Structure formats: structure tokens, C-alpha cells
Amino acid sequence: MCAYAIEVAGLRKSFGQNAVLKGLDLTVPHGTIFALLGPNGAGKTTLIHILSTLTAPDEGSARIAGYDVVRQKKEVKQSISLTGQFAAVDEVLTSEENLRMMCRLSGLSSAESRERTKELLRQFDLESVSNKRAKTYSGGMRRRLDLAVSLIVSRPVLFLDEPTTGLDTVSRRALWDIILRLKEQGMTIFLTTQYLEEADELADTIAVINGGRIVASGTAEELKSRVGGDVIEFWNNRDELLASIPTSGGMADVRQTLNDMMLSLPADTRIHIRKPSMDDVFVALTTSAADTSAKKEAVLS
Numbered sequence: 370m371c372a373y374a375i376e377v378a379g380l381r382k383s384f385g386q387n388a389v390l391k392g393l394d395l396t397v398p399h400g401t402i403f404a405l406l407g408p409n410g411a412g413k414t415t416l417i418h419i420l421s422t423l424t425a426p427d428e429g430s431a432r433i434a435g436y437d438v439v440r441q442k443k444e445v446k447q448s449i450s451l452t453g454q455f456a457a458v459d460e461v462l463t464s465e466e467n468l469r470m471m472c473r474l475s476g477l478s479s480a481e482s483r484e485r486t487k488e489l490l491r492q493f494d495l496e497s498v499s500n501k502r503a504k505t506y507s508g509g510m511r512r513r514l515d516l517a518v519s520l521i522v523s524r525p526v527l528f529l530d531e532p533t534t535g536l537d538t539v540s541r542r543a544l545w546d547i548i549l550r551l552k553e554q555g556m557t558i559f560l561t562t563q564y565l566e567e568a569d570e571l572a573d574t575i576a577v578i579n580g581g582r583i584v585a586s587g588t589a590e591e592l593k594s595r596v597g598g599d600v601i602e603f604w605n606n607r608d609e610l611l612a613s614i615p616t617s618g619g620m621a622d623v624r625q626t627l628n629d630m631m632l633s634l635p636a637d638t639r640i641h642i643r644k645p646s647m648d649d650v651f652v653a654l655t656t657s658a659a660d661t662s663a664k665k666e667a668v669l670s
């Protein structure tokens with residue numbers, strides 16, 4: 370078996386004049402969850418499309434389970450499951466009918482299809498709605514059905530493009546449990562997300578993409594510690610957050626920040642000092658120093 374489930378080296382992709390990926394390098398070990406974070410338009414979907422052979426890269430290489438995404442497309446396709454935001458579910462069919470149909474299309478016999486459908490309905494908590502048409506489903510049920518359909522044939526690597534976008538907190542947590550169970554079964558999972566908490570909860574490794582490059586990667590804890598020391602929050606007496614300023618955690622920096630803020634904030638402002646969150650990591654890594662000081666200026670003006 371090759372060392373990594375996913376290996377990307379020097380990957381570049383442009384659309385016309387728009388250089389979207391400017392030389393990406395990353396590796397994802399077998400049986401782990403990798404989360405790719407980045408602002409809108411950073412190239413997350415483009416990367417998933419390249420890794421799943423839907424788009425060709427301009428330069429560089431990418432391997433899935435050891436297979437090259439350009440030269441060994443067939444083997445790559447046989448190694449992956451892909452769930453986007455719009456999976457191939459027929460709205461007028463029930464989840465049971467959808468799964469049975471897709472099982473048959475995947476080459477399973479009638480008896481195997483029945484068995485696999487039962488198993489997937491149970492695994493994705495869809496048994497109670499298995500006879501209801503998919504168009505009547507909530508967002509969470511629909512997303513679980515999308516995922517079940519994409520996992521009819523068990524493959525070692527799963528790509529999830531924003532799997533919980535638009536879901537409420539309960540449905541999101543239910544899907545997280547399913548994703549963690551898939552990891553326990555040995556699957557390697559590559560997901561993109563807009564939710565920093567999602568990356569924090571699920572991922573073994575998080576990478577942040579910005580300006581066409583991976584600007585940071587590591588565990589959630591490593592990324593948080595990179596942002597530096599403590600964050601000082603300033604709250605008014607109506608419990609509204611007035612400002613949240615990252616500091617090095619050192620006495621001089623904390624004192625300077627307090628001095629700066631005292632000039633503009635009311636005397637009854639309350640101060641809360643906390644450790645950096647994934648939100649702070651994201652802001653720090655995807656916002657230029659000029660933007661950050663402009664924000665501080667805005668609070669002070």
C-alpha cells in the first residue's frame with residue numbers, strides 16, 4: 370500500500386487569467402479526516418474536482434490511493450466516493466427506492482441490492498422515512514440520503530464538498546457522527562467546509578487555502594497555537610461584543626492593546642481574555658495585516 374491515501378505536489382490550475390491553484394502540496398494519511406478551509410472562491414471545489422478526475426490540472430501531480438488522477442482515471446474513480454451538494458437523488462422516489470435503484474445501477478443483484486439498501490437505511494438513520502418520497506425530506510435527511518447513495522459501493526477515499534452547509538445544528542451533529550463512524554471503519558475523508566467548528570470537531574489535519582496556496586496546515590491545536598497568545602474581547606454592559614483583538618499574550622502587547630482601546634471605549638467596558646478559536650485562526654490566516662490593522666483603526670475611530 371502507498372504511504373498516503375492522497376498525495377498532491379505542485380498542483381496548479383488556472384481558468385483563463387484566473388490562477389486559482391498556484392502550487393499546492395498536501396498529503397493525507399490513510400484512515401484520517403482532512404478538512405480544507407478557505408474563503409469563498411479560494412479553489413476548494415476546484416481541488417476536489419481535480420482529485421476526483423472531473424477537472425484536469427495544468428501542472429503538478431495528484432495521487433489517490435497511489436493512482437495518478439490524470440493517467441489512471443479509472444483506478445482513481447474506483448477508489449473514491451464523491452458527495453457534492455447536489456447528489457443524484459430522484460426526488461419523487463422514496464429513499465428505499467432511490468437506494469435500490471442505485472444499487473442495481475452499481476451492478477448488485479436484486480437480493481444484494483435489497484440487503485445493501487437495508488444496511489444503508491439503518492446506518493444513515495433513514496429507516497423511519499424509508500417509504501416517504503425524498504422531496505418531503507428535511508435538509509438533514511436529504512443530506513444523509515445523498516451520502517448513503519454515494520457510499521453504496523464501499524471505496525477507501527470519500528470526498529465531501531461542504532457536507533453540512535445549510536443544515537441546522539442538530540442535523541449537522543448527526544452528520545458529524547456518521548462521518549466519524551466512516552473514519553472508524555477505515556475510510557479516508559477529505560472535506561471542505563465553511564464551518565470552522567466542523568473542521569475543529571472532525572479533522573485530524575486542517576489546511577487553510579488562500580490566494581491559491583495552502584497558507585497553514587496542522588491539527589486544530591497547532592493552528593490555534595500559531596495564531597499566538599490570547600485574544601482580548603471588549604464587551605459593553607448590554608453584553609454586546611465591541612471588539613476582539615488578538616495579542617501575542619506577552620505583557621507589553623496586552624498593555625498596549627488595553628491602552629489603545631481605553632482611548633475609545635466607555636469606562637464600563639468589560640474585558641474577557643480567551644484562547645484563540647478556529648475563527649481567529651481563519652481570520653488571521655486569510656486576512657492581510659493591513660486589513661487587521663484597518664479593523665482595529667475602525668474600532669478606535
Ligand SMILES: Nc1ncnc2c1ncn2[C@@H]1O[C@H](COP(=O)(O)OP(=O)(O)OP(=O)(O)O)[C@@H](O)[C@H]1O
Nearest residue numbers: 384385387389407408409410411412413414415416
Ligand atoms: N469551470 C470554471 N470556469 C471558470 N472559472 C471557474 C470554473 N470553476 C471555478 N472557477 C473559478 O475558480 C475560482 C475558485 O472556485 P471554487 O468553486 O473552486 O472555489 P471554492 O473555494 O470552492 O468557493 P466556494 O466556497 O464559494 O464554493 C472562482 O473564482 C471561480 O469563479
